[in-house]
Amino acid sequence: MLLLAAQAAAGQEPPGSRGVRPTPEVEVAPASSAPERARASDNGLVLELHSDFGFERLVPIEYTDASRTTLHLNDGFAIALGWSFLPLSEGRLGTRVAVGFKLDMLRASNGDALFTGVPVDVMEFAYVGPLRLGAGASVLLWGRTSGSGFLEEARLRFDPSPGVVLDAEWIVAPRTRTGLGVRASWYRFSWNGVARGGPSIGLVIRADLPVGRRVR
DSSP: HHHHHHHHHHHHTTOTTTTTOOOOOOOOOOOOOOOOOOBBBBBEEEEEEEEEEEEEEEEEOOTTTOOEEEEEETTTEEEEEEEEEEEEEETTTEEEEEEEEEEEEETTTTTTEEEEEEEEEEEEEEEEEEEEEEEEEEEEEEEEEEEETGGGGGEEEOEEEEEEEEEEEEETTTTEEEEEEEEEEEEEEEEEEEEEEEEEEEEEEEEEESSOBBOO
């Protein structure tokens, strides 16, 4: 014992300890955090663009070369502004109201037709993993077609048109809750004693910018 202490004081290694090195410390990398998921907030500003492709013919025309084109019911491009609110189930569910402006145009060398309307949507939506699914009711207000040239007789005034809307989006930017997806809608159009259904399917891009506290 005294010999070991003397060797240590002299800076000598004790017998049998030569070549022994301390075990290096191994750093463990922290576990990666879970991917961010979109959730509803108390209030959100909704910006939306969508393009619809209708299936029910409204104003067909045929050109001199025998080619044809048609203005369909519920066709068109729309831009909408809205508000999301009432988050439920820790932000997985919410309510959205949006008001938009929709138009579609049919042009020819000797005439054209234009459709305009104001869709108002009230929808419930759910965040399911990377998806946002929505379903709700809609009404198309002040729907009308105007025509010129040989399509001047295509002028129509539609009654308020009730309908339903379904959409499914893939969330590409969780922080701004921006999604790309598909949208299906159906409206019941009526004018001059005539009533017809107008189904359509199309594409939608929507951002739901959080304004209030985000629900977690």
